Amino acid sequence: xxxxxxxxxxxxxxxxxxxxxxxxxxxxxxxxxxxxxxxxxxxxxxxxxxxxxxxxxxxxxxxxxxxxxxxxxxxxxxxxxxxxxxxxxxxxxxxxxxxxxxxxxxxxxxxxxxxxxxxxxxxxxxxxxxxxxxxxxxxxxxxxxxxxxxxxxxxxxxxxxxxxxxxxxxxxxxxxxxxxxxxxxxxxxxxxxxxxxxxxxxxxxxxxxxxxxxxxxxxxxxxxxxxxxxxxxxxxxxxxxxxxxxxxxxxxxxxxxxxxxxxxxxxxxxxxxxxxxxxxxxxxxxxxxxxxxxxxxxxxxxxxxxxxxxxxxxxxxxxxxxxxxxxxxxxxxxxxxxxxxxxxxxxxxxxxxxxxxxxxxxxxxxxxxxxxxxxxxxxxxxxxxxxxxxxxxxxxxxxxxxxxxxxxxxxxxxxxxxxxxxxxxxxxxxxxxxxxxxxxxxxxxxxxxxxxxxxxxxxxxxxxxxxxxxxxxxxxxxxxxxxxxxxxxxxxxxxxxxxxxxxxxxxxxxxxxxxxxxxxxxxxxxxxxxxxxxxxxxxxxxxxxxxxxxxxx
Numbered sequence: 001x002x003x004x005x006x007x008x009x010x011x012x013x014x015x016x017x018x019x020x021x022x023x024x025x026x027x028x029x030x031x032x033x034x035x036x037x038x039x040x041x042x043x044x045x046x047x048x049x050x051x052x053x054x055x056x057x058x059x060x061x062x063x064x065x066x067x068x069x070x071x072x073x074x075x076x077x078x079x080x081x082x083x084x085x086x087x088x089x090x091x092x093x094x095x096x097x098x099x100x101x102x103x104x105x106x107x108x109x110x111x112x113x114x115x116x117x118x119x120x121x122x123x124x125x126x127x128x129x130x131x132x133x134x135x136x137x138x139x140x141x142x143x144x145x146x147x148x149x150x151x152x153x154x155x156x157x158x159x160x161x162x163x164x165x166x167x168x169x170x171x172x173x174x175x176x177x178x179x180x181x182x183x184x185x186x187x188x189x190x191x192x193x194x195x196x197x198x199x200x201x202x203x204x205x206x207x208x209x210x211x212x213x214x215x216x217x218x219x220x221x222x223x224x225x226x227x228x229x230x231x232x233x234x235x236x237x238x239x240x241x242x243x244x245x246x247x248x249x250x251x252x253x254x255x256x257x258x259x260x261x262x263x264x265x266x267x268x269x270x271x272x273x274x275x276x277x278x279x280x281x282x283x284x285x286x287x288x289x290x291x292x293x294x295x296x297x298x299x300x301x302x303x304x305x306x307x308x309x310x311x312x313x314x315x316x317x318x319x320x321x322x323x324x325x326x327x328x329x330x331x332x333x334x335x336x337x338x339x340x341x342x343x344x345x346x347x348x349x350x351x352x353x354x355x356x357x358x359x360x361x362x363x364x365x366x367x368x369x370x371x372x373x374x375x376x377x378x379x380x381x382x383x384x385x386x387x388x389x390x391x392x393x394x395x396x397x398x399x400x401x402x403x404x405x406x407x408x409x410x411x412x413x414x415x416x417x418x419x420x421x422x423x424x425x426x427x428x429x430x431x432x433x434x435x436x437x438x439x440x441x442x443x444x445x446x447x448x449x450x451x452x453x454x455x456x457x458x459x460x461x462x463x464x465x466x467x468x469x470x471x472x473x474x475x476x477x478x479x480x481x482x483x484x485x486x487x488x489x490x491x492x493x494x495x496x497x498x499x500x501x502x503x504x505x506x507x508x509x510x511x512x513x514x515x516x517x518x519x520x521x522x523x524x525x526x527x528x529x530x531x532x533x534x535x536x537x538x539x540x541x542x543x544x545x546x547x548x549x550x551x552x553x
Contacts, residue, residue: 003210005121006277007109008150009092009128010140014105015045017137018084019074030068034061035076044076045105048138078104089280091131095124098279106154108147110277121207129204141205147277148269149213152224152243157206157216213270218244225265231258243269284320287378288313295334295371299363302331302372306359309377310352317379323348326381327355331366332374341365344423346414346447348383354411361420414446423447431457436506436514437549438467461501462523464533464550470513473546479536481522487532487548496525500536516542523552 011017015033030050034041041061043050053068065071085101092099095118098110111124118124121143132139142153208216217224220243222235235258240246246254246266255263267273288309296302306329317324325348330340343358414426426446432439440459474486483494499522505514516537524532533550 003112004145005111005115005210006144006147006150007095007111007124008102008142008144008147008154009107009109010142010154011088011105011132011137012140013045013047013138014084015076015081016047016050017045018081020047021136029070029072030055031072031074032061032064033076034073041073041075081105086280088137091135095128098277100277100279102151106151108150108277110279111143125205125207132204139204142208143205144208144216145210145213146269146271147275148225148265149208149217149271151226152217152220152269153206153208156220156224214247217269218242218247222246225262225269227262227265231262234258284322284382285378286313286316286320286322286324286382287376288316289374289376291374292372295373297368297371302363302366302368302375303360305375306377307356309375310355313377313379314350314352314355317350317382321385322379322382323350323385324355324379324381325383326379327359328378328380329359329362330376330378331368331372332376333369334371334373335369337369339366342380344381344418344447345411346418346423346426347411348385349411350385410451418447428452434506435503436511437463437503438513461521462552465553467533467550470535470547470549473534473548475546477544477546479520479538481524481534481536482546485534485546490528492530492532493527494524495527498523503535516544521549 016031019031019033030053031047032043032050032055033045035044043055043057043059043061043064046055046057050064050068050071053071055064055068055071061073065073081104085103085105085107089099089101089107092107092109096109096111096114098112100108102108111121115121115124118127125141125143128139128141140154142150142155142157144150144153206216221241222243222245223232224243225246227235235241235246240249243266246262247270251263254266264273268275290305290309292305296305314324324345326342326344328340328342330338332338341359341362343355343362345354345358349355414423418426424445424447427443428446428449428451429441430444430449430452432442434440440463471487475482475484481494481497481499485492485494500520501522502518502520504518505511516539518538519535520538521533521535524534526532531552532548533552534546534548536546537544539545
């Protein structure tokens with residue numbers, strides 16, 4: 001079996017170059033992507049021009065604008081950058097099927113047994129550099145026997161013309177050294193990002209020969225071990241700045257002083273501890289598209305195209321045993337713009353007839369513009385569909401079929417109403433497992449819950465039709481039901497009463513409304529014709545008294 005070889009790809013300008021790809025020709029100036037820390041905005045990524053102006057990562061925006069007044073700043077979009085990294089992961093699948101993401105700006109690839117397809121490891125790096133150059137991306141790579149070593153080589157290895165570590169040992173490098181440059185030098189030796197110089201195709205990365213991981217890592221800073229910032233700072237105070245300074249130290253002493261994390265990272269980088277590459281699971285994509293020879297703009301033409309796209313999409317779902325919950329329709333116009341609409345179902349389905357009416361309701365929101373030349377239908381949210389088998393005599397099968405049909409009718413109704421007002425606005429009631437009156441029923445979203453198919457549990461004593469938060473009643477503070485009381489500014493006269501029904505609070509929960517202790521509930525008929533639900537609170541952490549909580553029909 002060939003020796004294990006790992007490739008680590010690092011995209012140091014991922015955030016900025018993603019924006020440059022989206023808006024080609026727009027940014028002809030230094031560009032910085034900002035991360036909001038809550039107290040200030042700092043630079044999380046920048047293009048080559050901003051770096052040439054002397055800006056650094058994690059630099060506050062005000063300091064950066066003082067150094068470079070013409071700086072263009074954009075806020076970071078972590079979700080978009082993560083999605084872009086997933087796209088790059090699919091691209092890296094051409095080199096090996098074993099590809100994993102190393103968030104937020106890297107990939108890890110297991111090259112074992114694959115390098116001969118590209119003319120060896122150097123030929124593969126050349127292909128990586130050429131592809132990234134075509135994509136407009138800056139990349140640094142490292143190849144080694146372990147994941148940790150490859151990660152460190154990609155980010156901290158010295159390579160002439162690619163990434164230069166200014167150590168201060170070369171007198172030609174520091175002949176014109178200044179105080180600010182010395183600070184930057186100390187920054188990366190303590191774990192910061194080393195300065196980058198534009199890399200060519202030939203020197204895109206560093207390759208550690210098989211079996212020479214120790215010598216390849218010896219001169220790299222301890223930041224290449226992926227340590228915590230506090231651990232790096234403590235190592236720097238002790239003069240342990242290079243990985244080679246740690247390899248000769250007793251492991252037991254290192255573990256006692258810095259914890260097991262340092263020893264584990266060191267062993268993983270050197271190959272003493274295993275660190276597998278876990279490839280990301282392939283996400284199933286269910287989408288169909290139609291490219292039109294001539295642009296269309298009529299609603300009937302768009303509907304005809306959708307009607308042809310739905311059957312093959314649902315057939316793919318049916319073969320995989322999946323159902324669609326959210327579907328998006330994208331229309332691409334001739335002026336290179338796109339518009340999308342989304343519809344949601346109350347229950348996952350692979351039936352085209354249940355999707356057609358929902359999409360039909362949304363067609364009015366589509367603006368054809370100068371014409372539509374492509375349509376794409378994609379399932380955004382999937383659920384597994386479980387096959388239902390009916391058994392028994394003929395009447396049982398027919399009853400089961402009727403129940404399934406009725407359920408589909410309700411689900412379709414919820415889906416149609418949800419397309420207008422939103423699925424989150426439609427709710428249903430389920431019984432609750434509590435003897436507290438206001439918790440006897442719970443509200444659930446209709447689209448994400450099953451209807452209650454059993455008999456609704458009935459309380460021993462009737463409950464009011466309308467129920468509200470307890471309202472104070474002006475009456476003597478005695479458990480005996482008063483004949484006259486005042487409620488909502490009105491004088492009420494009791495003509496009849498039934499009760500009491502004693503309800504105790506749930507002692508294992510702290511309910512603010514039930515801090516008044518045990519309650520005695522009464523159904524009181526008033527001379528005005530109202531039938532109220534009164535209770536007397538015996539008092540707990542709150543004072544005793546009479547309250548009104550509901551009204552009977």
